[in-house]
Amino acid sequence: MFFLRVLPFFLAALSVVTMSPARARATDMQARQPQTSLPRVLVLATGGTISGKADTRSAIGYDAGAVTGEQLIAGVPGVEKLARLKVEQISNIASQNMNSQVWFHLAERIHEAFARNEADAVVITHGTDTMEETAFFLDIVTGDSRPVVLTGAMRPSTAISADGPANMYEAVKVATSPQARNRGVLVVLDDTIHAARWVSKTHTTALETFRSRNAGPVGMADPANVRFFTPPRAEIHLPLSQNHVLPRVEIIYAHADMDADQIDEAVKNGARGIVIAGMGDGNVSEEALSGLDRAVKAGVVVVRSSRVGDGFVNRNVEVDDDRHELVASLDLNPQKARILLQLLLADGRNAPTDIQKTFGRDY
Template structure:
């Protein structure tokens, strides 16, 4: 398998001292590359309803211009990678982001990177980048739940704090971080949990890795080891479907995925990754057809372990452990792109760190 453990930052203390980030007067300001991709944070109001808006309309430069005090934190370079609502996020943008970040750090263009992004798929982009980027420099994602035209828009504060975190010395070696609503999350754990609330993001199982306000950045624990995989050279990912399990489920969607020629399936199962008896037979047909099948759960919290109600050994399934369906899909895509298809090897990757 092409898997590597990244034990970053083992010398860091469990809690970092408070610091406002940016310059301390003892040296030049850090250089931060801001990559804009659109999303609600770049949205503007639309008259179709009292809270209607169109995502991905403002540019990155316009976003930065609305954040007072950023020039005291860092020298900023802003680039527009995309300007789309995050429901339209795709692997083409993911590869563009990864390649630009790799180039920026390889050529010493920036000391850290901040990505502005919509919240709907932020956890997926963060997880993809966290798995394929192997730099010690900080990469921080941020967005907003309200467009810039809204009363009490949260985007400017989130951008400020994202830059603040990105320039903090203890952000190094932590992989991709997500910063919203004064909270710092690790890409592996973070998940959107509310459709409208400002505190939408939660870190299931582990909790946030830190907190931030305009005066201080505080980390709670040292960095965790991360799974590292190569960025696929073909700039594409194999097709993997996510199928949502429900009462009265049959095998039609599974059989349709087999006919469509996808390479893998992730089941957003009931409870700890369960499906109906009819769907189970269809999953066995999928395995017989050469697909890799991963059992995850749509519950939200809790692990999907091996061989509990389902005999994974007998069915040749993979258990997702802590990964939700959308992140399980990305990891399976990266494994298949690396030609890792053996069920045991795939399971080893999903069990990484446990």
């Protein structure tokens, strides 16, 4: 009789001892992440430094995309107390290899998750080199009030004092904040919250590399608090291209002694748009300007941006944009101007006056 009474306890103990590693991890995740009324956050991992491992080739060398999203989340203490997390690996690449196909995949997964009510917010882990471009693309095509937050790291996950875990924790905290709704896509790193339109990487290696040029950050975050400085804002919204193809738009960097060869070559190679990373207020040499005139006559849309970094590219200052039928990028840097122009062209909008109106929104 004694044996019959203790048998159930013996079998329960035996099941714990013989539990498979996968089931053990699932049980551990459930224990660390109780099924409560916590908000649901879908984490979409794409790779980057935040998922990197140190390499011995130099003191700061590393290989990006060496750690999975699930492994990354497992290394963030306390994040399971903020939200019920679901992790999906979209890609695992260095951000210099980021491309429009991954952008479309991210955008469609976000649309699907929100349409099916799978998540209350989305957090995307991403490399820092092209984070501002991915954030800006998603900001234009997402069009949902629920938060989408990008985060990353300047140091790999195996580095001394890696910044990834803190950034990841704060990204989830921002994503679950009611204040984060209706703000478009946000970027969270180094205790700072940036809007996708303004944010830019400004230093090759510093932790505080991201700045919101011309506008400043929209808020701050730390493990205890999320604070926004600005009210929610209206967003530009354009549809995703159904065929997953963006028109070819080239960025051409202006410099002293510039001729028109690169401009003419871009037209020959089938570019539908050209963004000039101009000198100063988006300026180019007289010879290059003649090349831009030829491009416009060939049906190519030309946007003047600036290589400077801060400040606006204004219309009709040193360049008569009206006469040359050019578009001034205003606050958008060359890489963001390129994305907006691609999406406008994909939407069938190619009149410079119409494109200028869209570039002038939300600043």
